[in-house]
Amino acid sequence: MKCRKCGGTAVLELPRHNAAFCSADFQEFFRKQVAEAIRKHKMFTAEEPVLVAVSGGKDDTAGLYLDLGIFEYSVESKAKCESFAASRGQKLIVERVVDAVGAGIPEVQKATRRPTCSACGLSKRYLMNRAAVDHGFPVIATGHNLDDEAAVLFGNVLHWQTDALSRQAPALASTHPKLARRVKPLYRLSERETAAYAFLRGIDYIVDECPFAKGATSIAHKQILDRLEESSPGAKHNFLFGFLEKARTAFDSAEPVTLQQCAVCGQVTTGEICAFCKLIDQVKRRRA
Numbered sequence: 001m002k003c004r005k006c007g008g009t010a011v012l013e014l015p016r017h018n019a020a021f022c023s024a025d026f027q028e029f030f031r032k033q034v035a036e037a038i039r040k041h042k043m044f045t046a047e048e049p050v051l052v053a054v055s056g057g058k059d060d061t062a063g064l065y066l067d068l069g070i071f072e073y074s075v076e077s078k079a080k081c082e083s084f085a086a087s088r089g090q091k092l093i094v095e096r097v098v099d100a101v102g103a104g105i106p107e108v109q110k111a112t113r114r115p116t117c118s119a120c121g122l123s124k125r126y127l128m129n130r131a132a133v134d135h136g137f138p139v140i141a142t143g144h145n146l147d148d149e150a151a152v153l154f155g156n157v158l159h160w161q162t163d164a165l166s167r168q169a170p171a172l173a174s175t176h177p178k179l180a181r182r183v184k185p186l187y188r189l190s191e192r193e194t195a196a197y198a199f200l201r202g203i204d205y206i207v208d209e210c211p212f213a214k215g216a217t218s219i220a221h222k223q224i225l226d227r228l229e230e231s232s233p234g235a236k237h238n239f240l241f242g243f244l245e246k247a248r249t250a251f252d253s254a255e256p257v258t259l260q261q262c263a264v265c266g267q268v269t270t271g272e273i274c275a276f277c278k279l280i281d282q283v284k285r286r287r288a
C-alpha cells in the first residue's frame with residue numbers, strides 16, 4: 001500500500017476516498033478536512049475564543065470537561081483530559097453534573113425515568129452553553145464526527161423528526177444573546193480517522209465506551225451504518241453530505257422558535273421553565 005501523496009509506505013487506507021496515506025500526509029489530510037469544515041460553515045474566525053468541549057475520547061483536545069458522574073468511566077476520562085491540558089499548559093474548565101443537579105447521571109436517570117442518554121444529553125447541552133456564556137465564549141466546538149452525525153441523521157429520518165432534522169447542521173447560529181453558537185469541526189472525518197489521528201499524534205484517550213452506550217439506540221444505528229459502509233464505502237458520507245447539501249433546508253420551519261430566559265435559572269428556553277430546571281426538580285422530589 002502506497003501513500004497517495006508521496007508514494008511512501010502508507011499506514012492507513014481510506015476506502016471512501018479511494019486512497020491510502022503515510023502518517024505525515026494523513027495528518028495533513030485530517031487538518032485540511034477540519035480547516036475546510038471551519039471555512040465552509042464559517043464556524044469561527046482566527047480571533048474568536050472557542051470553547052472546546054472535551055470528553056477524553058479520541059475526538060477532543062482541551063477546554064471544557066463535563067463530569068457526568070458515570071462511575072469509573074468519568075474518573076478515567078477526566079484524568080485523560082486533565083493530563084492532556086496540563087501537558088500543553090491549557091486551561092481546562094470542569095463542570096460537574098453532581099454540582100448542578102445534586103446527583104450524577106445514573107441517579108438522574110432513575111429520577112426521570114427517561115433513557116439515560118436523553119437525560120445525559122440534556123445536561124450536557126445545558127452545562128456546555130452555561131459554561132460558554134459564563135466564561136465569555138461566543139462559540140462551542142464539539143467533537144461530533146461523521147459517524148456520530150450520520151447515526152443521528154439515521155435516527156431522525158427513521159422517526160421523521162422534522163424539528164430535529166432542521167436543527168442538524170455542522171454549525172448552529174446563536175438566536176439569543178445567552179445562547180452560544182455550536183460548531184462541529186470534525187463532522188467531515190470518520191470515527192476511525194479521528195482515532196487514527198489521535199494515535200499518530202500520541203494523544204492518550206479513553207478507549208472504553210461509556211457503560212450506558214451499550215444498548216443505546218444511537219449505537220445500534222451506528223452498527224447498521226457500519227455494515228452499509230463495509231459493503232459500499234462512502235455510504236455514510238453520501239448519506240450525511242447529501243442531506244446537508246440537498247435536503248436540510250427543506251426542513252426549515254416557517255416559524256422560528258422564540259427563546260426566552262428560564263424563570264428559575266435565567267438560561268435560554270422555549271417555555272417558562274427550562275428542561276434542566278425541571279430535571280433538577282425531579283431529582284430533588286425523588287430524594288425527598
Ligand code: Q46
Pocket residue numbers: 068105116117118120121210211212213216
Ligand atoms: S455519555 Fe451520556 Fe453518552 Fe454515556 S450516558 Fe449516553 S449520552 S453514552 S455520548
Ligand code: ZN
Pocket residue numbers: 262263264265266267273274275276277
Ligand atoms: Zn432553568
